[in-house]
Amino acid sequence: MSVVLENGRRQFDYWATVYKRTWKGSLVSSFLLPLLYLAAMGIGLGSFVDGTGTGALGGISYLQFIAPGLLAATALQIAVGESTYPVLGGIKWQKFYFSMIATPLRPADVMYGQLAFVAFRVLTTCAVFLLVIALFGGLATPWGLFGLPVALLVGMAASAPVCAVATRLDNDSGFAMIFRFGVIPAFLFSGAFFPVSQLPNWIEWLAYLSPLWHGVELSRDLSLGTVDPLAALGNLAYLAAWFVVGTWFAVRGLTRRLIS
Amino acid sequence: MDASRVWKVSEQRESLVHARGLTKAYGAFEAVRGIDLDVRRGEAFGFLGPNGAGKSSTMRMIGAVSPVSGGTLRILGMDPATDGPAIRARLGVCPQDDTLDTELSVQENLTVYGRYFGLSRAECRARAAELLEFVALTDKAKVKVDELSGGMKRRLTIARSLVSKPDLLLLDEPTTGLDPQARHLLWDKLFRLKQAGVTLIITTHYMDEAEQLCDRLVVMDGGLIAAEGSPYELIRDYSTREVTELRFGPEVMSTDHDALAGKVEDLAQRIEVLPDRLLLYTDDGERAVAAVHERGLQPAAVLVRRSTLEDVFLRLTGRTLVD
Ligand SMILES: Nc1ncnc2c1ncn2[C@@H]1O[C@H](COP(=O)(O)OP(=O)(O)OP(=O)(O)O)[C@@H](O)[C@H]1O
């Protein structure tokens, strides 16, 4: 364990340097899209929904209904983005992972470093986004701030398995599939915009399989102060399982790829 | 304790790389098919061999990043299967393909790399400045690696392998793509590193480089070691002291070369017929030339030169391309 931490510390400067070089470029992709959604759906669609009475939402505004879910969905998107091209780049294009394992670092350390960087990106982006949400009055209660750790967990639950897939890809065409058949459906049917119970039964069950739905549930329940401890524990455990199992496969995939 | 035993122990300690029956297989394909090696502390050891001979595969095993398929391998007295990180902490590696981070600056590539070895930031900065000076990239310190020429990237990769002040330096074709100035500069520096006690393992396709740098080398071919020795020993054992090259004018068809070769066969220890010339391997080249003229042959051009490693290499591995 202490070796893992030490080897993580040794990678700090690398990731800090990468971040210094890329943060400006990632601003647009990180913030613009979620803000657009927030404006269009929360405020635009929201004023329309709210105008017809907020009874169905239990007395909160539509913005307050979707904001916690949108936060979790943003975490997912950032996490997947940071776990696709950067990971394959380290293996195939720039090959910097190979330079890392020529040092005392091991493939597992390299994977943990990558995941830690994803965590940092998710956390910082979501923190800013949460601030914006709060300023727009998107939080029904201050408890909504706990959406941040939930967003982090959602991010990691998505990042680890996507890294695992990326370490097994030969080219980037697989990423289009991940976005098309993974991220976008998960986003649309996450329950962020409407309760998934509105959906036909089989889609509803598919939605329950997605880690994002669990993140959205948790995030919204926290924000509205409607947490059911047992359900919340279930959500947490489900997200943690995706992260842990995903990490195991990601480490294994990277090891096989770097060591031949 | 008897003397032979003491001697054995000390030899063991001095052997930084010790391999017996070492093999490397990728699936069903065996790239390294059982080699024995001993690289002793302080020496410069070279791998020569045609493309696909298994040089890089061997280097990666020694670099403790590629598991051994069979046989034994000890590096710095340790087992790469269990002590990989401890071994790699004391190695400097310049891989055949550059693995630089092209998004980072030249300097950042060095400082960040030093951190992987646990060096302090100050130490990394100082080492980076020193090494950039050495590879003549100080002007480019702040430039993104993307913008460097191929040879500059190569120099940066070499500099990077030195950041951690390694005991054992593994250089896989370090000078491929370098201009003559840079190559000579590097030889100079490697020589000084060797003097300072660093052990070098080098693969190269440049025979002059091997001759200049290596105390001892092996010629690999098809995953096996074809010959081993110092450059001098190899030339002595696998070639002659001199080579006489006879060129005949364009009016002499290359098919006639065989007939010509028949006439001078007995003048050399070995004779080689090439499309454009005849090579006579002999210890006294001038005498061979005189004899050729005595027999009434009129080569258009004659060259007498010393045997080189290249002659050894071509003799051992053939002139044809494999694969
Ligand atoms: N990762 C790998 N997977 C499968 N085969 C490999 C792998 N690496 C090398 N080989 C094969 O092993 C053989 C030896 O390759 P290696 O790179 O060791 O040769 P080399 O002597 O370094 O050649 P070169 O002079 O071209 O660099 C080649 O036939 C190559 O195709």
Ligand SMILES: [Mg+2]
């Ligand atoms: Mg090679």
